[in-house]
Amino acid sequence: xxxxxxxxxxxxxxxxxxxxxxxxxxxxxxxxxxxxxxxxxxxxxxxxxxxxxxxxxxxxxxxxxxxxxxxxxxxxxxxxxxxxxxxxxxxxxxxxxxxxxxxxxxxxxxxxxxxxxxxxxxxxxxxxxxxxxxxxxxxxxxxxxxxxxxxxxxxxxxxxxxxxxxxxxxxxxxxxxxxxxxxxxxxxxxxxxxxxxxxxxxxxxxxxxxxxxxxxxxxxxxxxxxxxxxxxxxxxxxxxxxxxxxxxxxxxxxxxxxxxxxxx
Numbered sequence: 001x002x003x004x005x006x007x008x009x010x011x012x013x014x015x016x017x018x019x020x021x022x023x024x025x026x027x028x029x030x031x032x033x034x035x036x037x038x039x040x041x042x043x044x045x046x047x048x049x050x051x052x053x054x055x056x057x058x059x060x061x062x063x064x065x066x067x068x069x070x071x072x073x074x075x076x077x078x079x080x081x082x083x084x085x086x087x088x089x090x091x092x093x094x095x096x097x098x099x100x101x102x103x104x105x106x107x108x109x110x111x112x113x114x115x116x117x118x119x120x121x122x123x124x125x126x127x128x129x130x131x132x133x134x135x136x137x138x139x140x141x142x143x144x145x146x147x148x149x150x151x152x153x154x155x156x157x158x159x160x161x162x163x164x165x166x167x168x169x170x171x172x173x174x175x176x177x178x179x180x181x182x183x184x185x186x187x188x189x190x191x192x193x194x195x196x197x198x199x200x201x202x203x204x205x206x207x208x209x210x211x212x213x214x215x216x217x218x219x220x221x222x223x224x225x226x227x228x229x230x231x232x233x234x235x236x237x238x239x240x241x242x243x244x245x246x247x248x249x250x251x252x253x254x255x256x257x258x259x260x261x262x263x264x
Contacts, residue, residue, distance in 0.1 A: 055117065056186035059137065060214040061258045064093055064110055069100040069253050076109070089116030097250070104236045106220045106243070108250050113215045119200070123215045125193045126181055127160070135162035142191055143180070145248055150256035157182045157251075158191040161222075161240065178243050179219035180251065184259065186211040203261075218251055 008107050027177035066073045073095040092113040099105040127137070139161035148155035157180040182191045186209075188199050196213060204210060220243055227237035238246070 011122040054209050056209050058114060058184045058212045058214040058264060059186060059189075059259055059261050059263050060114075060184040060216060061260060062091070062113065062114070064095045064112070065254075065257055066095075068257055070099055071097040071108075071250070071253075072100050073097045086113070086118045087118040087122045089118070090114065090122040091116070105246065106223050106238060108218060108220045110248065110254070111217045111219075114213075115213045117210075119213060121214055123183070123196075126179075126215070126217065130160065130162060130179075133164075134165050137162050138169065138176075143248075145251055145255075148252045148255045149259060149261070151261065153261075154249065155182065155255055156189060156191045159244070163225075173231075174225055176222040176225045176240075177219050178222055178240060178247060179217055180247060181215065181217040182218060184214040186263070187261065189259075218247060220247055 023143055046188070053122065064073060074097075078092040079095055091111075093112040093114070095110050097108045097110065099107075113123060125202040130137075131173055137160060139159065141159050143157050143159050145155040145157060147153075160179045160181070161176065162179070163174060163176050182189060183193070183196045185196070185199060186203070190196050190199060200213075222238065222240050222243045223232060224237045224239045226232045227234050
């Protein structure tokens with residue numbers, strides 16, 4: 001018959017549990033202190049945010065020029081649908097430019113959206129808007145237009161080339177556009193939507209101000225597509241590469257006239 005097992009004295013059981021209990025209590029207390037510290041810092045950061053109404057204007061000027069170099073600009077009306085989906089204090093500027101020295105050259109459309117106080121409902125990713133309009137993207141990339149600014153600085157932009165098939169007079173018509181876009185803040189220019197959001201947060205916390213952003217797009221048709229469908233003469237057709245070059249030249253001439261990086 002197995003011998004009876006004698007339990008250890010009660011004092012030994014208590015001693016064996018004491019270190020673990022103390023470690024557990026210490027760990028809980030430490031976590032509570034850390035949580036309290038995080039909450040204090042979080043609520044304290046509210047005081048770093050700018051007061052309502054302290055908004056720095058975008059470095060991009062409000063009005064686009066009616067004429068510069070050999071380009072003549074014609075203002076275009078912003079449609080009602082665009083006005084409905086954006087905040088009421090959102091401002092717009094849209095001009096179509098024609099080259100007076102070369103009538104065959106495609107026109108360039110410049111469209112600018114100036115954010116209001118509710119920036120989340122004033123500016124959004126252009127990719128979302130274009131896709132909802134039925135455009136199919138065939139090319140996307142980041143580009144840098146060298147020496148485009150008045151101070152010799154470079155201009156970061158994002159390119160989108162997109163196609164769409166529409167119906168006109170009962171016939172299907174393929175169209176293609178090349179578009180460059182970027183965002184102009186008070187002191188920073190970025191082609192990245194999420195980079196713009198991050199910059200906005202940094203300026204609010206560390207510089208103490210909110211800012212207006214201008215979302216600017218520069219676009220033109222790729223007319224080679226029209227020539228391939230027999231819609232225009234071959235001499236009026238420009239390839240994608242030629243269109244990209246013309247668009248970059250246009251931006252390089254316009255940018256110094258409308259960007260003021262010293263604006264207060």
